[in-house]
Amino acid sequence: MRTAMTTAIALSATVAFTPPATAQQEPALKMEETVANGRTITALAGPCKTYSEVTSPGLDGPIVLSPSSEDPTKGYGVGRVTTEAGTYTASVQCDGRTLSARFTVLPLVIQWYLYPEEVEPGGTITAGGDMHTGCRASGPLESPGFAEPLRFTRGGNFGRFSGDTKAITTPGTYEVVFQCADRPERSVKTFRILGTPPTTTTPPSTTSPKPKPKPVVKPKGAPETGGGGTAP
Secondary structure, eight states, X not given: OHHHHHHHHHHHHHXXXXXXXXXXXXXXXXXXXEEOTTOEEEEEEESOSSBOOBBOTTBSSOBOOEEOSSOTTSEEEEEEBOSSOEEEEEEEEETTEEEEEEEEEOOOOOOXXXXXXXXXXXXXXXXXXXXXXXXXBSSOBOOTTBSSOBOOOEEOGGGEEEEEEXXXXXXXXXXXXXXXXXXXOEEEEEEEEOSOOOOOSOOOOOSOOOOOOOOOOOOTTOOOOOSSOOOO
């Protein structure tokens, strides 16, 4: 009797402390739901023994997957999205099974600044921005109001950049064009050089015009001049 009870208790303990079986994870493709125009996006597929590249019309090119450092049964990769805003579907082959995910490319927002809006003649103008918005400047900024082109000579975290130049001394309102590199979008800002802008009209003359000489008129019936003799 005692032996039977001991056996029953041992079996009960074995059942109580047996760890539950781990549920098998369902394969999936995971990507960010939204991404800035022209920026990068990550892809994580699996678990899979074999997987293909991630493809989508919303990508500049296929995303090549490599084993994830956190979970080798999953493929991880990074790619760049298109510059065309919209919602796209991406897909990958996982052990012969098609996995898909949707993501949205946001419209382009050119983030840059120009200050001050009003500057003294010959004063300093500063401009800068963030190239991670999907638009980087095609080169130095130029304006008829700049004494020389504004070059971005300073960098910072998260792709920030800035630079300075001098305003000309002629008062007026001037435009500055920020042109994206490798794409047609651009942004225009204005600044004003303080003072009274020069007039573009021709001022009236303060001197009176000289009178034209009067023509000489011969009187009618005047005798013709001759050699000085008289008629017989």
